[in-house]
Amino acid sequence: MSYQAKGLQAWFFQRVTGVFMAFYMVYVLWFSLSTELFTYQIWLAWFSHPLMNMATALFFIQLVVHTWVGMRDIVLDYMPGDILRFITLTCISLFLMALSIGMLRILFSLSFNIL
């Protein structure tokens, strides 16, 4: 049974995405807490900024990669049998794809300020 991003790549992606997401979340938390009167307009302007928009898109792409590697690890460790593993991994990948499409659609809408 073949899995995408086999050993080294998966291990490497897991760490790189983890570091990026940690920085992103600290920044989001810092901005949210340090801004007085954090209104919808401020939030919209902040997330509509091209840099923030791109960083958020990257965050969600990396979240999907990070989740995929983590879930794959859990499945390979705990689930016995190739068939059960294949079915579970297919379901997880479909769910993650749907999640990514939804998130990118929201971000794409935000970048044009049409929400």
Place this chain on the structure above:
Amino acid sequence: MRFTIYRFNPETDTVPYMKEYELANIEPGTMLLDALLRIKNEQDGTLSFRHSCGEGVCGSDGMNVNGTNCLACVTLVDSLKAPIVVRPLPGMPVVRDLVIDMTQFYSQYRAVKPWLIVKDPIPEIEFKQTPEQRDKLDGLYECILCGCCSTACPSFWWNPDKFLGPAALLQSWRFLSDSRDQAGDERLEALEGPYKLFRCHSIMNCVEVCPKQLNPTKAIGNIKKLMLKKMI
């Protein structure tokens, strides 16, 4: 002192069971192996376990004692909480009582080709190493293949046929870091994939139980770092 020992004879028992033994007059400094030998000699000759050198060199008497893997010959009875519960090393097929079938463990060990691979003509007299090159093998070559580490590793329990386990991977790093070996790329290539190396999640059970105080987790980390270096 009370002992609760795992018993299973496939010729007469359908399921394993725990049997209790009481041992009196245990002298200070008695090792667990000595206590087990006393039980075998004085109370129950059918009790089976492996042992040989009796001083932590041969690695024959690995067993699970009070939930932790150890070598019976270097474990002081005084250091154990009574009742002392003795089981075979976990996750391996039991041949009889505390004797396990190590076939899987040895086949994973063989899979890392634990010998020097040299492509150049072999020197007539000897391979030469600087003291620094030789120092890199310290903490690696001392492994006695007792199996305490691999059988304490959940990843090895879950995928014993695919994950090589800490003992084999420690030996893999021992040859990868040997200046005389010339098959580094092939060795790394053979470890690629989601199972053989990357099932290790660095929980360090192997480090905790190693009776020789070796560090397979660090060796596995070094292999990953070397792979990453080669990739970049």
